[in-house]
Amino acid sequence: MQNDTTVSIGSVSLDGRAFLAPMSGVTDLAMRRIARRFGASLVVSEMVASDDFVKGSEESRIRAEGEGLDCHVVQIAGCDPYWMAEAAKLAAGSGAAIVDINMGCPAKRVTGGYAGSSLMRDLDHAAKLIEATVNAVQVPVTVKMRLGWDDRSLNAPELARRAQGLGAKLVTVHGRTRCQFYKGKADWSAIRSVKEAVTIPVIANGDCLTAEDAKRMQVLSGADGVMIGRAALGRPWLVGQIARALADQSHTEPTVLEKTAAVLEHYEELLSLFGTEMGLRHARKHLAAYCDDAKTFGSNVSELFRMQMLTSLDYRQVKRMLAMLYSECNDRDAA
Numbered sequence: 001m002q003n004d005t006t007v008s009i010g011s012v013s014l015d016g017r018a019f020l021a022p023m024s025g026v027t028d029l030a031m032r033r034i035a036r037r038f039g040a041s042l043v044v045s046e047m048v049a050s051d052d053f054v055k056g057s058e059e060s061r062i063r064a065e066g067e068g069l070d071c072h073v074v075q076i077a078g079c080d081p082y083w084m085a086e087a088a089k090l091a092a093g094s095g096a097a098i099v100d101i102n103m104g105c106p107a108k109r110v111t112g113g114y115a116g117s118s119l120m121r122d123l124d125h126a127a128k129l130i131e132a133t134v135n136a137v138q139v140p141v142t143v144k145m146r147l148g149w150d151d152r153s154l155n156a157p158e159l160a161r162r163a164q165g166l167g168a169k170l171v172t173v174h175g176r177t178r179c180q181f182y183k184g185k186a187d188w189s190a191i192r193s194v195k196e197a198v199t200i201p202v203i204a205n206g207d208c209l210t211a212e213d214a215k216r217m218q219v220l221s222g223a224d225g226v227m228i229g230r231a232a233l234g235r236p237w238l239v240g241q242i243a244r245a246l247a248d249q250s251h252t253e254p255t256v257l258e259k260t261a262a263v264l265e266h267y268e269e270l271l272s273l274f275g276t277e278m279g280l281r282h283a284r285k286h287l288a289a290y291c292d293d294a295k296t297f298g299s300n301v302s303e304l305f306r307m308q309m310l311t312s313l314d315y316r317q318v319k320r321m322l323a324m325l326y327s328e329c330n331d332r333d334a335a
Contacts, residue, residue: 100172126159256327
């Protein structure tokens with residue numbers, strides 16, 4: 001494990017040990033900016049298909065956007081060394097400080113194209129992708145993987161060794177196999193075998209919900225840091241709280257005013273990033289998660305209020321409702 005408070009990824013030194021995971025349809029630029037401002041040590045873009053990105057896909061461009069981030073990380077996915085190398089060049093040329101390779105996504109639409117976690121069934125081909133990506137850019141390259149394809153092929157330590165030998169500067173390991181998808185519990189102890197196989201930093205991922213989880217995850221895995229995924233939906237400040245907890249600093253819950261400002265900022269930036277019509281649709285998963293967070297901390301969010309917020313096509317009404325979300329007002333249905 002590196003020193004007590006920081007992780008270095010090649011030449012890039014971070015200010016903590018808690019990362020926001022790349023999540024398709026979730027870690028948009030607005031969420032990443034907010035999470036970073038609340039103290040996340042590193043934030044990673046949504047997964048970008050390498051060939052689509054290079055060919056000029058607007059969706060890929062938006063996913064890979066990093067304006068306003070002090071350390072921008074783009075995650076790329078694919079199965080062809082040429083497209084992976086070209087995508088890495090494009091990402092670095094557009095300001096990415098780090099390029100991450102996705103070898104862990106379990107989705108059938110990704111593995112069906114021999115990308116994501118399907119690469120853990122062919123480590124020779126996975127190595128070719130890593131080599132092409134590393135050789136294409138001057139910025140550090142990292143790799144995200146799972147424990148293996150299934151329980152009979154827990155080959156993450158070998159993939160990590162190969163990645164390090166080819167020049168990767170960090171690996172992240174989700175403590176499940178691909179065949180588990182997100183079922184059962186992530187096996188944090190199993191990540192230790194990866195940590196023991198390499199000298200580059202290892203980040204543990206999977207089922208980290210709280211600061212207490214993060215501390216236990218580090219102890220069991222021996223990892224240098226933790227990556228938080230689904231638990232940060234509706235709580236972009238969570239990753240920063242965990243980073244401070246791992247550094248033995250105060251990690252109190254943000255105030256009502258801080259949360260309200262953050263959710264309004266997130267909503268407004270989504271409308272700006274995607275346009276009003278698409279932004280309204282994209283925002284719904286975030287709005288639902290913010291409602292859940294508000295209820296957890298005592299706000300009186302009725303089902304009618306929640307439904308009105310998620311289905312409204314009037315962005316002004318939604319903004320008014322968001323401004324009320326964390327208040328203790330009981331008369332919400334009049335929004």
